[in-house]
Amino acid sequence: MNDWQTTIGLEIHVQLLTNSKIFSSSSTAYGSKPNRQASYVDVGMPGTLPVLNKSVIKKAIEFGLAINGSISKKSIFARKNYFYPDLPKNYQISQLDLPIVEGGFITIEGDKGILKKINITRAHLEEDAGKSIHSEQNNCTYIDLNRAGTPLLEIVSEPEISSALEAVQYMKKIHSIVTFLQICDGNMQEGSFRCDANVSINKKGDKQLGTRTELKNINSFKFVEKAINYEIRRQIDIVEEGSKVIQETRLYDEEKDITKSMRSKEEANDYRYFPDPDLLPIEIDSDYITQIKSDLPDLPDVKEKYYRTEYNLTDEQLNIILNKPSFIKIVDEILDISKIDPIKIINYFISSLYPKINKDNFSLDENPYLPKSFCETIDAIENGLIPKHSLKKIIDEIFLNKDSVSEILQKYSSEEHDDDLIDQTISDIIENNKKQVDEYKSGKTKILGFFVGQVLKNIKGVNPSIVKDKIIKALNSV
Amino acid sequence: MEIYKKSISELSNLLDKKSISSVEMTKYFINRINSYDSKLNSFITIDEESAEKEAKEADEIISKKKHSLLTGIPIAHKDLFSTKGTLTTCGSKMLENYIPPFNATVVEKLKKKGMVSLGKTNMDEFAMGSSNESSFFGHVKNPWNLEKVPGGSSGGSAAAVAARLVPIATGSDTGGSIRQPASFCGLTGLKPTYGSVSRYGMIAYASSLDQGGPIGKSAKDCAKIYDVIKGFDKNDPTSNKKTSLKSIDFKSHKEYAKNITIGLPKEYFSEELDENILSKAQDSIKVFKKMGFKFKDISLSSNNLSIPAYYIIASAEASSNLSRYDGVKFGYRCKNPKNLEDLYMRTRKEGFGKEVKKRIMIGAYALSSGYYDEYYIRALKIRRIIRDSFMSAFNEVDYIFAPTSPSTAFNIGEKTSNAVEMYLSDIYTTSINLAGLPAASIPVGMINDLPVGMQIIGNYFSENTILNIANSFQEETDWHKKIPGEFDNE
Structure with a gap:
């Protein structure tokens, strides 16, 4: 043979x-x-x-x-x-x-x-x-x-x-x-x-x-x-x-x-x-050929090389992204806007946005703001402003919504909270930061931000405005 | 009233003034068909019922004053134009039961103008023939002499109009099939520029040559039909957007004759031409000269190549166009086929006539590997040479005048046993199809009580002037008004 x-x-x-x-x-x-x-x-x-x-x-x-x-x-x-x-x-x-x-x-x-x-x-x-x-x-x-x-x-x-x-x-x-x-x-x-x-x-x-x-x-x-x-x-x-x-x-x-x-x-x-x-x-x-040529998307080969060298994306991620020109277009914008780690944001993309755009055959023309809204949402999650489990629902809302994403995020950040956990956390923080409590009491109300920050750090995704209200109450009763 | 003698505009006037209704006019011509056509066999299908229905509709439109010049006027279609709901046989057993579900563009356009279709005229099978002897539905006789052929392939249309069984008819011209029967029957026939009339719904013989057009009593009558059927059609990619949509505009010869030089190609006036025809040609040239047209001798030396090139190209295209008749989908199917091959073989053996089979075989041979270059490609080269020779002729002259056929109508059966002689009867017409040019045949005299036709050939899209030249001749002569005696009564 x-x-x-x-x-x-x-x-x-x-x-x-x-x-x-x-x-x-x-x-x-x-x-x-x-x-x-x-x-x-x-x-x-x-x-x-x-x-x-x-x-x-x-x-x-x-x-x-x-x-x-x-x-x-x-x-x-x-x-x-x-x-x-x-x-x-x-x-x-x-x-x-x-x-x-x-x-x-x-x-x-x-x-x-x-x-x-x-x-x-x-x-x-x-x-x-x-x-x-x-x-x-x-x-x-x-x-x-x-x-x-x-x-x-x-x-x-x-x-x-x-x-x-x-x-x-x-x-x-x-x-x-x-x-x-x-x-x-x-x-x-x-x-x-x-x-x-x-x-x-x-x-x-x-x-x-x-x-x-x-x-x-x-x-x-x-x-x-x-x-x-x-x-x-x-x-x-x-x-x-x-x-x-x-x-x-x-x-x-x-x-x-x-x-x-x-x-x-x-x-x-x-x-x-x-x-x-x-x-x-x-x-x-x-002229017609030239026009088609200029509209022709980069082929997967070219894109693959670019994603690997510029962003270190993984094989698994590339396998998904490189399937359709519409995915590539969105991913390119996301990578451009996002400030967080590329591999991380692409993982978010694959788990949350991708299934939706794949199913609906979405094209960026339908909502050009989507990559920006998506990046803001992920930022909010990464900063603990909204719970991770709300991501799917938020994606559904921002999908065809061309308005600002902040209102939607606001809504989700107030959606659910664990009162006992927040109260316990606040009382712990007050207990451990006597100096700051005194400063507050002496009229330095700007220090309020410090307390809110501490709580948010401990409880991911909690609504800051609820935390703020609770802290004021707690501080006043000290 | 002698309705049968009337021109289209005269008929239109009668309808307009309500001197006669379209129903009456339709019945009048149907009666003529019923009393005379047994002598001629010019119709395959006479559709009395639908004609009467269309005539009634036309009368309503006329009463509402919404009619066109053609509303209510009877016409007949060559049986290769698809007519929705009416048998369309193409003169073949293969389609003896075929009823198209749609109208050809030509039929549809004329119907929209309110014309009344009386039926479908006989023709050579799949338009292959020069004598109307290859029709499955029997040969057609020439009204001028019932022993003679009417010409072909639009022989039924020509015989019907010549006997005044219908005011005008459609035909198709692949290698002379409008002009030659027009010439044999003393009529005017226009073969338009290739691409100026849609081929959609016209059953194909040779796609690059086929062109529909009118066969009528005069240039003016033909113009009225041509004005309606011409123009680009989105259903036919070979129809040409350059086709002028302006109506033919008739002028007196005094306005234009002196500006026109007409070429006389010496190859068309050679020894093959019957000397009686030559003398009639010379008489007609005198008529034109008297009006102020100038004449010049020219040469179209490639004309002798046209017959072989034509029969290769037309047969090659036909061999492929006619493949679809296989007994599977429509038309004739042989009885009890044993298997697929048997179905194909017997359906085509039984369904096609001899002339059609001959041309399919010539065509398939010319396209076969090993012969393609020698036959098909060479024929295409000749076609180019023929076109070029016409183009250089049109640098010298504006129009060309030549006999339509080397003889007058010949006897039935005279040439059926000699294919070459039959094919040579197209010697003056095929080159015009190969070049795609327009030409009209007009009657210019009689020899032994048989009409003689001459053709006016022009450059692309010059139908307007071709029909004007034809009309100027007809204003000076009466040949186009002659009616065969047997049919010249009510």
């Missing part, structure tokens, strides 16, 4: 997160009843024409820029012709020559633990097909065209991946980029992110690559690893037995953990690609 080396190229299909389909106005939402989201265009009714949903262009450009790819100023759609029942027109609108993104790369952690650059050949736009649902029971096939026309970005890597683990690393990296940029929801179970793997083996040192097989439609990181590993083993066994690997398309059977032949090259389609005469070329001007 050690004599062999593996060469893998991945084609990842990313469903772009748009409200409507790539060439029609029907919804792309997942899970509705069959064929409820298929318009005349999606069904391929005679005479219908595709009309490009422009929002897919922006998303493709964002991806292209994020991987340092080049954006084609002129890009064209082509028809890929093949017959399949869930492909209503019996051609798929895709791109062949002049795809929207050419070139680019990402960096993954390679097998030897060192960083490895994987080049990306291209990324192109296309429409998804529908689904065929086979029923053994009724001996028939049902067709659901809800998915037909969902926009896809197909990302094609160079054959530079050397193992199943590297393939998983690569796939995870692409997944994190497209979900981070919010151009895809990343939901692999619903098929929003799926991949085909081209796998071949050859002897170490051989320049000539072995015959490749294509593993189709794998929709989890785990299965990518298993399918590729099975396929490598299978190919090595074949060659070691003196046979030849056949170029073919194979399907991974998740239950049996094997790959099965789907069709061989001889049966493969000649797709008869040609430019789609129904669609004009996409022309993208450089």
Whole structure:
């Protein structure tokens, strides 16, 4: 086994997160009843024409820029012709020559633990097909065209991946980029992110690559690893037995953990690609690209380095923060405003604010004051002005409240107190500070602050105004 | 009243003055169809019920004085324009049961103006043909001579208007399918600039060439329809925002003829041209010269390349456009398919006619790996050369005048066994589609009681002047008023 080396190229299909389909106005939402989201265009009714949903262009450009790819100023759609029942027109609108993104790369952690650059050949736009649902029971096939026309970005890597683990690393990296940029929801179970793997083996040192097989439609990181590993083993066994690997398309059977032949090259389609005469070329001007570039958030890689070196944030914290650009934006502001220890404030953030902004898909535009309110609240807690257990309730209140946070804090600081504890503490302090009591008695009322401070120091989160009242009472009765 | 002879504006006047109601007018033309069309077979569907309903609505609008010039006037649509709720067959068995759930943009726009659709006209199957002999619903006969073809593929529309069964009709022109039947039937037909009329809902043959337009009795009638159907449509990304929305503005030739130079391409007047047609062409040129138009000999040397380039490009696009007819979703499905492959094979074998299958095979071959560069890419290069040669011609002259077809209407069955000869009957028309230019065919004379047509070709979006030139000719001549004798009575 050690004599062999593996060469893998991945084609990842990313469903772009748009409200409507790539060439029609029907919804792309997942899970509705069959064929409820298929318009005349999606069904391929005679005479219908595709009309490009422009929002897919922006998303493709964002991806292209994020991987340092080049954006084609002129890009064209082509028809890929093949017959399949869930492909209503019996051609798929895709791109062949002049795809929207050419070139680019990402960096993954390679097998030897060192960083490895994987080049990306291209990324192109296309429409998804529908689904065929086979029923053994009724001996028939049902067709659901809800998915037909969902926009896809197909990302094609160079054959530079050397193992199943590297393939998983690569796939995870692409997944994190497209979900981070919010151009895809990343939901692999619903098929929003799926991949085909081209796998071949050859002897170490051989320049000539072995015959490749294509593993189709794998929709989890785990299965990518298993399918590729099975396929490598299978190919090595074949060659070691003196046979030849056949170029073919194979399907991974998740239950049996094997790959099965789907069709061989001889049966493969000649797709008869040609430019789609129904669609004009996409022309993208450089100002538009520049604008998208300037709006593009720093990718997790860049941010990670910054948080580590500037703030010493922990792996655990980074794992959460680096998930979404909206988290990063808020965290950046919090770190900027807060005067307390960064690790501490981020821990507060993760335990209190993060669950809420994650759940509500909060964006800073909805309440730009939130980071400041949050920092003031944490300051008040750290200074013992309000009890820690009130934090959750305060977060709920400051969440969409754009007014000053001080009133809210005031309310919570007076909420609960333990009279006996306060009284006992006050009497202890009076007992131990006779000199200050005398000063007070002699008319130096400013000394009152000293007593309040002492109490607050002993009882975290107690309301200062209640303490003040009680101290005056106690001092007067001495 | 001889309603059948009336122009659109005359009909409009009658409706406006309430000399006749739209219901009466509609019944009048339906009666003509019922009495004459058995001779012609120009209609696939006659929709009496819905026509009457639309006519009633039109009458109400007229009584409220909210009508347009076209309100209440009957029209017929070539059977490739999708009509909501009405059978739309495209001349094919494949769609013999297909009822679209929506209207083509062309149909919708005319309906909004209050026009009354009488039905759907016969055509070559999927618009593939030059003689209307490839229709699944039987061939159409030429009203001028029932032994002759009406031309194609809009043969039904041309025959119906020529026999005055309907005042005007829509057609489509991929390689000459409006102009050639107009010329064979003594009518005026306008093939607009590619992109000026929406293709939405028009069943595709060759997407980069197809263009809808009117076939009528005169340039003025065609202009009234073109004014309504033209313009950008958000449902058709290839429709062009540059299309002028201004109505065609007719002028006297005295106002503009002297400023116009018309080119006569020598390749269109070569040996292939019937000498009788040549002499009719020369007669018509004399009429134009008398009005003050100037003429100049020019060359369009690439024209001989147009037929092969056209048949590669059109067939390639068709092979893909027609893939959707597979028996799965709509249209014809073979009986008891054994499996998926059987369903595909038999549905398409039984549902498509011979000419359609031939072009699908030519197209699929031209796009196959190994042949793509040699055929498809080369055809695209020729297309570019043809376009360039027109552009350089338009540096020399303002418009081009040329025969529409090398012959008058030929006999039914005469060319069906010889594909090349049939294809060559489009020799003067296809290059205009490849270049995407506008052109109108007008009747300029008769040979042996068969009409002769000439086309006026202009630069992009020059429909206004093309129709003006056509109209100026029609103000000086009566060829467009000739009616085939058998149909020239109430």
